[in-house]
Amino acid sequence: MSAPxxxxxxxxxxxxxAAAERAxxxxxxxxxxxTANAIARERGVLAGDGDLHPTALVHEIFLRIGRNPPRSWDSRRHFFGAVSQACEQVLVDLARARQTLKRGGGKAPVPLTFVAGELMHADSARAAADVGLPAALDALAREYPRAAEVARLRYMMGFPTAETAxxxxxxESTVEKDWAFARAWLRRELDRGA
Structure with a gap:
């Protein structure tokens, strides 16, 4: 039997x-x-970035976690929360760099919308790169940490309800309630900043 x-x-x-290799x-x-799912969702803003592959993103995530590891890992939840935050930050950094190159590019901002009970966006990387979404997620985490974790796992990482739970x-019902709450809370915050 393997170690947890x-x-x-x-x-x-x-x-x-040896433990690092097994982990x-x-x-x-x-x-x-x-990461493959995240890249697929981010296709619009990251299009043309031929160097972005799931393997490269995984390695960048692990490098970021390794640069500033916690004193100890409390749980699987703690680890995947760190993965989620590192993935979010890598994608935000890539999207910001791409936007810097464009310097506006003549494109109008695409608003974050909520469709059919899911946090959806025609160009979700732009939403993730928008300074408002990371700031709103951080604010949500300060007030409602579990709802913010649910939002990061469901939206940023693409985990289904069962895996998030x-x-x-x-x-799963707690995840669904937190997810509905997080979507509404984030929508309100993003609408305030618009």
């Missing part, structure tokens, strides 16, 4: 190279799938 992910991650933090092997495929250790 949290044990492997904490052993890796303590310098155990990497255990999460790599899952994180790569997450498993990572957070809550019921």
């Amino acid at each position: 992910l949290t044990t492997l991650l904490n052993s890796a933090l303590a310098g155990d190279a 990497w092997t255990e999460v790599y495929a899952e994180v790569r799938t997450i 498993r990572i957070l250790g809550v019921s």
Whole structure:
């Protein structure tokens, strides 16, 4: 029987190279799938960025986490929360760099919309890169941390309800309620900033 992910991650933090290798092997495929989904969602703003591949994004995420690791990993939830935040920041940085190159590019901003009960956007990378969304997510996290985690896992990472519930250790109905609340809260905050 293999060690739980949290044990492997904490052993890796303590310098155990074998534990680091086992942890990497255990999460790599899952994180790569997450990044492939994130890149697919971000296709509009990141189009033309031929260098962006899921594998490269996974490695950048792990590098960012490795540069500033926690003192210890509390849970699988803690780890995937860090993955979610690192992925979000990498995509925001890429989109900002691309927007800097465009310097407006004659395109009008595309508003974040909420369609059929899901946080949707015709060009979701632009929404993620919009200074308003990360700031709104941070504000949500200060007031309602679990709802912010749900929003990051569902929207930024593309996790379905069941996987989000498993990572957070809550019921699917709790995830659905937090997701509905987070969407409404973020919409209100983004509308205020528009």
